[in-house]
Amino acid sequence: PEGYYDNNTWEFVQTGEEKLDISVDDGYLELNVPKGGDNTPGMGTNALQDQIHLLSNVVYTSGTSLRDKASKEEGIKIVVESKLFPDVPVGKWYSSSIRYCANLGLITGYTKGSNAGKFGLNDTIKRGQIATILYRLEGSPEVVGESPFPDVQDSSKYYYDAAIWASHNEIVTGYTKGANAGKFGPNDDIKRQDLAVMLGRYAKYKGINITTEYSLDNFRDKNDVSGYAKNAPDTFIQYMIENGVITGKEKNIKDKNNVVTDKYFLIDPKATATRSQAATMVERFCHNILNL
Numbered sequence: 001p002e003g004y005y006d007n008n009t010w011e012f013v014q015t016g017e018e019k020l021d022i023s024v025d026d027g028y029l030e031l032n033v034p035k036g037g038d039n040t041p042g043m044g045t046n047a048l049q050d051q052i053h054l055l056s057n058v059v060y061t062s063g064t065s066l067r068d069k070a071s072k073e074e075g076i077k078i079v080v081e082s083k084l085f086p087d088v089p090v091g092k093w094y095s096s097s098i099r100y101c102a103n104l105g106l107i108t109g110y111t112k113g114s115n116a117g118k119f120g121l122n123d124t125i126k127r128g129q130i131a132t133i134l135y136r137l138e139g140s141p142e143v144v145g146e147s148p149f150p151d152v153q154d155s156s157k158y159y160y161d162a163a164i165w166a167s168h169n170e171i172v173t174g175y176t177k178g179a180n181a182g183k184f185g186p187n188d189d190i191k192r193q194d195l196a197v198m199l200g201r202y203a204k205y206k207g208i209n210i211t212t213e214y215s216l217d218n219f220r221d222k223n224d225v226s227g228y229a230k231n232a233p234d235t236f237i238q239y240m241i242e243n244g245v246i247t248g249k250e251k252n253i254k255d256k257n258n259v260v261t262d263k264y265f266l267i268d269p270k271a272t273a274t275r276s277q278a279a280t281m282v283e284r285f286c287h288n289i290l291n292l
Contacts, residue, residue, distance in 0.1 A: 126188060127172075127184065127188050143164045193270065226269070245284045
């Protein structure tokens with residue numbers, strides 16, 4: 001078969017006496033090849049594999065070789081996944097989350113510069129970007145009023161409406177101490193605990209009770225979590241961990257022979273979050289808390 005991929009739509013011109021059973025579902029293409037493999041006219045598995053590899057932005061994900069699979073009497077099933085971003089491989093822990101967020105229009109790739117079109121997996125995500133994600137999740141409502149933040153005054157910035165909306169609905173408050181007191185810091189890297197706080201405040205905005213008695217005792221660095229992120233009634237970090245939005249970082253304890261003898265967990269609340277981590281947390285938040 002010959003075909004091409006364009007803008008998340010598959011189109012195939014099929015040749016030979018047998019036809020492929022093709023189904024498309026949310027960026028995935030499934031091909032069911034009838035038994036016979038290379039003996040099926042016009043459907044040699046080597047040619048099929050070549051065609052799949054030649055398609056733009058597509059990764060073959062079925063595992064073993066097509067020839068080996070085709071030798072089985074039941075034929076083979078091939079699943080390929082379209083890549084939304086050239087720097088996001090399929091089948092990784094973050095892949096489906098990035099696709100989920102991108103399909104909802106919550107996160108987009110870069111549009112300018114040398115990284116245009118890319119997602120930026122390991123780039124840190126900014127406070128303005130998280131506000132924008134939540135604003136888009138709410139449907140990008142009309143914004144009225146002025147920005148309360150001195151560093152959010154340029155209406156041409158992507159985060160302008162989002163920051164005003166989030167402020168008016170008490171989802172963001174800006175810094176309260178230090179040289180940046182009163183500012184929002186839209187271009188600052190967001191910390192893991194602050195991401196939990198912003199997600200938690202959005203949940204409260206949606207009428208969800210985020211108060212929990214979940215204990216942080218299993219985490220060695222529980223005392224590193226700032227009070228505003230964990231103190232009742234706003235037990236943001238506990239609620240996000242309890243509901244699987246944020247997971248602890250597992251660390252191994254090894255003996256002198258380098259054998260793992262035990263493990264412990266860290267919240268790492270002051271660490272920055274990457275774009276791939278944020279996409280994963282946002283998807284879990286949508287599923288586990290908002291039931292989307």
